[in-house]
Amino acid sequence: MDMSQYKALFLSESREYLRTIAEQVVALEQSPGERSAVDALFRGAHSLKGMAASMEYGDVVVVAHSMEDLMARVRDGATPFDAGVADLLLEGVDLIDVLLQDVEQERPSTLPTGDFAQRLATYAPAAPKAAPAEQAEAQGAAADAVPSPAPTGPAPSATAAEAAPPAPEAEKAKEPAGEAGGTVRVKTELLDHLINLTGELVTNKQRLLTIAGELASPALNDAISETAKLLRSLHDEVMKVRLMPFEAISDRFQRSVRSVAKKSGKEIHFELTGREIGLDRGMLEQLVDPLNHILRNAVDHGIEESGERERAGKPARGTVRLAVTRDRDRIQITVRDDGRGMEPATMIAAAIAKGILTPEEGELLSPRQALMLSCIPGFSTAKEVTDISGRGVGMDAVNAAIQKLGGTLGIESEPGVGTTITLRLPLTIAIIHALVVQVGQVKAAIPVNAVQRTVELSRRQIETMGKRQMFQLDDEAIPLLSLNRVLGLPLGRFPDGILPLFVTEARGRRVGIVVDRLLGQHELFVKQLGRPLSKLAGVAGGATLGDGEIVAILDLAGLL
């Protein structure tokens, strides 16, 4: 029988099972006695094996079978669920993930699965440690207890269960959603096509509005107004269809925190809330790297060693909380740690030492601005670069990625208490509100999320400080920058002495961007520019205005 037609479904379902298994493993480490999670893990491995067997993917069967066997031993109480079991199961998840990629690419697998199966079959837990928490306290650190190992034996004592309530992850033991309950699987291309059509309709509505403005017909205005309402409803519904729960990417974070904690020898309690909150699927993938970096930073640099925490009167085990919430059409993601926090004065001193700021400029910075210095390229106060979070993508890249998604990044920190990083994101990146501006002969659009306010500035209000031109806004000196100059266009003249500008945040500081004219706010359907223009820095896409004119949508983070 030709099974190839079922391959896409097999891959999709298998990946859902893998994600669930990885989540359950991490959740079980937090709450090892959770029977329902143990059962769900066993069933996950069993179902995966069954599906792979029916498709005749032997390698996947071997790995899933050995994971199922190990979980059966855990379920039956023959083997405790400890860090060693968790490592092996997560290794199995990675192994199957690679095997699935081979299946997808229709290439033969070269991975040796026999050795893995053998290690699972012969796994024996390390000798139990007496009272791991106390031991960790005595040592000042618990290098191998991330999170703390489970008490040996299949069932925790009543007191342990009371002391450590089940983690929300473990309570949510569940199977991947199938096609039951009135849901269907829809190809993502179809969803993209739907949003494209909706976007084109939005563009055409703008066109109709332009024509109606010229004709001054009340009947036409009414009809367009009604169409606009319907279009808004259609847009909202289509966007809902494109939403995917945050949990589609969240297992990676749990594993990432676990891995960094292990490497850095710290005890971490990781909490995740809001996993069910839906985000635009186009945005989810682009959040993985920034969030991973923030979380790794929190564990590696934010949370102190156990001994240092205890001396400060804190629990030995640090806590990192990742929370996703939705407020109407905005998504808020916060990463909060109860670590050492950041000292604004230290940040300013480091920036001055690196030549990023002059001492005079440093004095002008508010504590909030000082914390945002960490988002300037090349800025790092870490005393030593570690292989965990001190290299590669930095907070500047994180900030740029969030801004490119039309979002903002904020940092709050209290020395000794901890740091909270808040990402505020739009619900969709496909249809946005943008400020359209004229610069030279060119029109350009700036997502309103990046615009704090618009100002019409009289020349008299401009002050010169050294080589910089500034103006005062809310008792803050804000430097001025010409968008014409940034884009290499002739500078504006402003014969009436009024300079139109918008205020945005660049490199952690507010800046006034002067343009030739502010043309107003538009609802735009963002289109990707494809090859070759996708390589043009500072441009996030393009859109068509109501009169058919095309504008580039600027990515200010990439431009400034």
Next chain:
Amino acid sequence: MTAERLLLFSAARQQFALNLQEVCEVMEPQQCYPFAGAPPHYLGLINFHGNLTALVDLAGYLRLPGRPVPGKILVIDTRLAHLALRVDAVGSILDATSITSFGSHEDPLVEALLETPQGSVRLLRLETLLNGLEQELQQSAPNNAKPGGT
């Protein structure tokens, strides 16, 4: 191996060809909208069936002197790029069997120098053209923003 059918066109008094499969439409000049930050041979953006497409003056990109003619627009297959080339004129479709000789060319952009009944033709490598355009954009990043200068 050359494609079976090639589209002949001219720019800056030279004859070029592209694999016919790489071109999805030939259009008359149409309204295009300038944008900032790209080299001058980017004439602007055009709307091709809903795709925002960069219009590039081929002669300008090749640093050849342009001609003051309305010209034509070759739209590259939208599965490969969102790119249209402004050329001087579009000739015929050439069957590969009518090529009398193939020669190599030192320019990596030129896959082969073809001798045809219409004369010498440079067969362009689309992928090399796209890579070249992308590299050029990466190198022409916007001016380093300097405060002031209003």
